[in-house]
Amino acid sequence: MNIQEEVSSAIQQAVTALYQHEIGDVVLQPTKKEFEGTYTFVTFPLTKTLRQAPAQIGQAIGAWLVENTDVVRAFNVVQGFLNISIADAAWLKVLTNIAAKPAFGTFPSQNRDGKPKSVMVEFSSPNTNKPLHLGHLRNIFLGDSVSRILTANGYNVAKTCIVNDRGVHICKSMLAYQLFGEGETPESSGMKGDHLIGKYYVLFDKAYKAQVEEMVAAGTDKETAEKTAPLMQQVQQMLRMWEQNDPETLVLWNKLNGWVYAGFDATYRTIGITFDKIYYESQTYLLGKEIIEAGLQQGIFYRKDDNSVWIDLTEEGLDQKLVLRADGTSVYITQDLGTTELKYEDFGADRQIWVVGNEQDYHFNVLFSILRRLGRPYASELFHLSYGMVDLPTGKMMSREGTVVDADDLIQETIDAASAAADDAAKGKLDEFSEKEKTELFQMLGLGALKYYLLKVDPQKRMQFNPAESVDLHGNTGPYIK
Template structure:
């Protein structure tokens, strides 16, 4: 209802002889306890009217009713002008704009954005924290794509370092040649198993050294296993053929395992970067920074940057022996990604424990004069907790992603079969439905909360067909599709000659009209949460509509029935497209 802004500007010009900017006209949706659909806040206007807020609001209301056909009446509550808009305006909006095939479709904006997410270590399977990361990264990428960006989805894999050497060494010592094929384990689970074995054996050695009189710190440094793992890392960095071959074999197992998990989660990537390729990057950037005076060397030869004037601290960017620290390779990788894709924006989806790291990284790149650094953004997110006793992992410490997915599908199966609505489904159809419901529940529950917030994930609460859940929205979509099928729906645009529309139908049109704006808001905030909550409100409103209006299928053929069926169809379309952006399928029947 943006036409209200220009009409209000015209009213102020006529009433008070003042030209005002659009920003002066603050419009809001009218609160449900008051009559009307749109509210103008009078307080910013009193500087032009030189009158009290209520008097200003009344004068504006009288002018708009007298001069704008779409405004039928008004009421004033303190300094708020509530306007009632003609039904014909909403019917015209529905028929001419909302029913258009390109409603809510943004044209390409000519900008490219990179979204980096997942970023796993190759020494263990993906866990619940990775699940939130992957779902958030994927949905933000899809949001930005829907908003008109060209999107590149990137995964930077941490495939080198002491962590993978620990798994490799344990497999050498205690693996007896075990493989994913011989063990029946996914490759990432097999490698993770040996990471846990390393940790147990390492702790035994630490305790033995402590019993001989070593301190905890000395025991950790001098345990034979950790020394062997460090030696293996040195051999890897030196290009030792046997170590490289073992590293390639075990990482290969992990990637096969990851691929299965990614497929089950429904996420994808356009480009993989590997730390084994990028860990030496950044040293040229350090030299560039030294030449520009951005960095300085200490007496021991280590290179630093002083960020105290920016409210941070001094940061090491290269060790005295010339080896990289994390920030070194991150600087180099940032340059590499920009060289490869030349994107306008780059989003890092990383947990909030890295907030400080990214502040430092982005600030250094700006100080180095990288023009693209202004487009860097850290999408920080909080941890996910589970109620005690729910879905313990194989290792007993973290919740494994594969177990979580499997348990969600099992729970979806149990809850759906309790309702007894899948008796006429084939086994294949049932399996597909339970997977869609289980994953829909998981994804929606994790995405409906603002990323920055820590959240408590309750699997049973997430699969509630009557709650604020993915399955409730999915069920609403299936209900609409069933209704349309029974009515033999065929699309036709309507006219406005069937009489008054019901209040709930007016609410539906207003809610549907918000969809493009909701996409824009969510994309700009890099947060699927607002879109998820919008879809829930839409589904909830449809169910009110379904119960309030006369049975549509039994209604006589005519403009009224066509209008209501069109309203149903567009609601289903928006639920389906919005849920797909969240990575969630909307079943045709449930």
């Protein structure tokens, strides 16, 4: 029993002894620093049942505690707050206990059948058509942090990442590379693979917009122009080829994605992030259909006349939701149902956490509701760690307007700023360090600053990113606190 529990039960005994009254659980809170004491017991709630003024109750209980226990040394009462000071002997006991436990601060693996509880945390989840940006960094640091916290709390944590490596957006980069690439490679261009592909994604968008504008100028209305522009048709064609496993398309797809992965890996390495398992959507996007079939049999889903399959979630305050198209193909939610099941099977994960932006709040509500309806054993242990977008002082980040803050650039800038500031502050004291040691030091300082800056705001809220402040070494920043 720890001190807090001892005091709590002592208070219960005190109330019984003094007032012949049984009270429920006693909640203690740490005493505010401007008052004497360690723990505080609030007596206001007792005034009704005990029919006495709050301060009086405090006095009575406090006196009883000093008299009858050896944990409590002294007390004082301010209105309805009973501040309790703990005896030195009791602290001594706590300290010796801590000293005897080498793993103090971490909790032992806990669980029902002796095995540690396992939890899966999914984060980062990038697309393979452009490099990581500031938003990803908030996501990644959040995911990494909860993983560490859970590990310290005795969970067996599996960090996963699901890569969105297929679809129209990927085909856009692929097509642009095919048309304008002229065999350029990361080596020949000296660019990181993910940045190189990002360049072609932007190039596609430019060429496509120009084409649409041209058509509009020639008299086509905007909507049809967007749909029928030759470049868009070529992209659709490429997607069909990919789905039919066309060898040539797959070779290109593999080559470009490979460059992007190499780029991502470099970034992850710099910031010290690793994953236990990476899922690829190209391998999971067909999952989930069996679950729908099974659910149909149980009457959880229903089929409309046009053969599409739906679920009615109006009881949960949500809408009717399509889970299978009329042609039998799956949608986003179908795929997520399948992937969740797959992750459960792969890791036996009792719990799953998704670190995903708050624009997907509704999607996860629906996903969890469906899994509950299906009676999946893990359905009550799913959590969407939702976080707000990151704004710049100039406004929102927009990839179209080119106002995104690139992750690699940002990391480099932060490290540079750290090195400049550290050099300045140390005034030559760093000379005794080797170049390698210095680089490591600056990297540590810079990344620490960046992490702290992105994590100090409540995840739920939108936050504003101020480049100058993020690399500042004073004030409420990582380096200063260190």
